[in-house]
Amino acid sequence: MRRAAAIEDGDPAAEALDKVAALLGDALVAEHVGGLVGLTERQPPPGEVPPSVRALVERLAAKRPLVVVVDDIHWAESTLLELLEYLGARAAAPVLLLCVSRPELLDRRSEWPGVVRLQPLSTEESVRLVRALLHEAGVPEQAVERICAAAGGNPLFCEQMVAMLIDEGRIGREGDRWVARGDLSSLGVPATLHALIAARLDGLEPAERTTLARAAVVGEEFAKNVVRELLPADLGAVESLLAALVRKELVAPVRDGDRFAFRHLVIRDVAYETLTKEDRADLHERVGDWIELTAASGASTYDEIVGYHLEQAYRYHVALHAFDDQARRLAGRACGLLAEAGRRAYRRGDVPATIALLARALDLIEKDEPRRPALLVDLGRAAMGVFRLHEAEAAFTEAVEAAATAGEEGAELIAQVALLSYRVVIEPEAVDFDAALEQARSRSTGTREPGTISGLRAPTGSSGGFISVAASSGSPPPPWSKASRRGAVSATSSSESTYRISLSRWPEAPRRARTRWPAASSSSSSRGATA
Known part of the structure; x- marks a missing residue:
């Protein structure tokens, strides 16, 4: 997207967002996409993510057919897999969506559409590949057979073995053709791909090996400038070192000469292990x-x-x-x-x-870190959202204990209300609303920890009660409500950085729920089920 919108690395966020809007022709969709890639702190509503990404893909494909390649999706979270399935089914444009994965993806997504299984190369195919890579250089047949047998049908092994022969000068150019140099009939072949690549890296010049290892720390893809930052000052020009690694087919340029990528993740892993x-x-x-x-x-x-x-x-x-x-x-x-x-x-x-x-x-x-209770509450709420209920209860319980140990009264109360909200959802009839309200009344004065609690209400009265806790948070939960015959718990967001959890005891709860959260009170069972 950055390339299509002509976004430069130094562009201010507002200017970059304007470029995305110009590309898409829709300011709202541009803001949603911009939130996904970090051009704005405002994140799109969850339901708007798939159509916004679809709009981007369709816009790019409107000019010419588009190929979208997503590698290693066996590592992907379910959210990304669902987005890819949505794009594959709904994108109304000339788009080829190519997802590369190991077979274990099908253990999680047995119905994944359009699966093409890549089998190992046959012996005949391996021989043909090695011969082509050797440029018909007259390598003895027994050497070719040894390479193919060790490769086990893996084309990367074949490629790297031929590259090592070139590195070592055992095959090379003479005029316009490649020839074998020396006797290759007793060619030694490493037993594994890992050993083969390690042998290739051992044969590099020290400066080249250092450059490759530093690049491996950055990741599979890396910028030239960050590698320059990591190299010793006396090692030489990063441009010439990267050019040597490109010639030896260990890395490849991917954009404008400023970014590079390892030719294969295994090469990156072996280089990293040398550090x-x-x-x-x-x-x-x-x-x-x-x-x-x-x-x-x-x-x-x-x-x-x-x-x-x-x-x-x-x-x-x-x-x-x-x-x-x-x-x-x-x-x-x-x-x-x-x-x-x-x-x-x-x-x-x-x-x-x-x-x-x-x-x-x-x-x-550490266990006594002041940030821990708030993080545990956030973790518990997220776990509830995907029905990992035991994890949610454990997180809320630990949050209460951590806040109590640290003497953080405000954080402890928020954690207690979060734990109570979990129990109302799971077993509402077992919740002691009277005890919860009494606890809130006893602590409703003096609990004003800046940045943690901005409001707390616990009115007195024998007919009912209402706790309202507003807490600063980076991840407010979606509105929801859960009620029983004795009381109710509701949650809502008043802004992107504040959420409110409220507990009511009948008869006050119905009126307050209808007043503050009319949508929640009209669909409490469905929202509570997803809380």
Whole structure:
């Protein structure tokens, strides 16, 4: 999309969003798409994500037929898989949607449409491929057979074996043809693809090997400028080093000479394994810092990526050192970024991603960290949204305990109301509304923690009661309500950063539910089922 809209790396977010609007011809759809790629903090409503992405794809395909390639979808969360299925069924344009996956995808999506299974190459096909890669260079038949037998039908193995022969000078050009040099009849062939690629990397010049390893820290695709930032100053020009790696078919340019990608993920993995843990810790932190420093438009787009790099830096650091101030600093930064990425995922309706990101954020911080109760409440609400009810209860319960241990009264009350909301949904008749209201009354004065609670009501009176807790949050839940014969719990969002959970005891609850949440009161059973 950035290329189609001519968005430059240094464009301010507002200017980039204008370019997307000009491309799509619809300002609202442009804002929705812009929210998905981080050009604006406003996330599209969950129901608007599929049609907005569809509009983008159809617009790009209107000029000429479009091929959309999505690699490694066996790693994808269910939200992305559902979006791909929607595009495949609904896109009204000349679009070929090509999704590449390992076979295990079908364990999760047995009905995935249009499956084409790629079988290993036959012996005859492997021989034909190796001969073509060798440019008919007169390599002895027994050497070709050994390569094909070790490859086991894997074309990447065949490609890398021939590339190693070229690297070692055992085949080469003479005039306009390729020829074998020396006796290849007793050619040694590594037993595995991993060993083969490791042997190729061992044969690189030291500067080339260092460049490849630094690029591997960034990821499968990387920018030239970040690799330059990671290389020692005396190593040489990054342009010439990357050009050498392109010639040796280890990486390939992907855009305007500024970005490159590993020819295969296995090459990236083997290059990464050549680094020590100490180097990995240092380099991951430097990559995260570089992305934060250079991201101009849509810096929040990179929260998850920067969080990942800092998370990796933390894990490699603590594997070598005690949990020191450096580890604490890395963990704190990574936690904040992953938590914000999780909350952004929640706002756009990607609940599985929300759960995964919040769980990673929580795993980085200590049990007495002040942020922990709020993160646990967010995790519990997300788990309820996909019916992972035991996980939701565990998260809410831990949030109550963590807040109580830390002496955070406001956070504890929010966690208690969240836990109560869970119990009303699961077993409403077992909820003691009177006890809950009494607890709120006893704590309704003096509980005004800035940034956590902005309002708390617990009126007195024998006929009924009403608790209203408004809390700052990056991921307000969708409105819902659940009622029993004794009382009700409702949740709503008053803004993108504030949510309100309310508990009512009859007879006050029906009136308040109708007044504050008319939609919720008219469809309480359906909304409560998805809470």
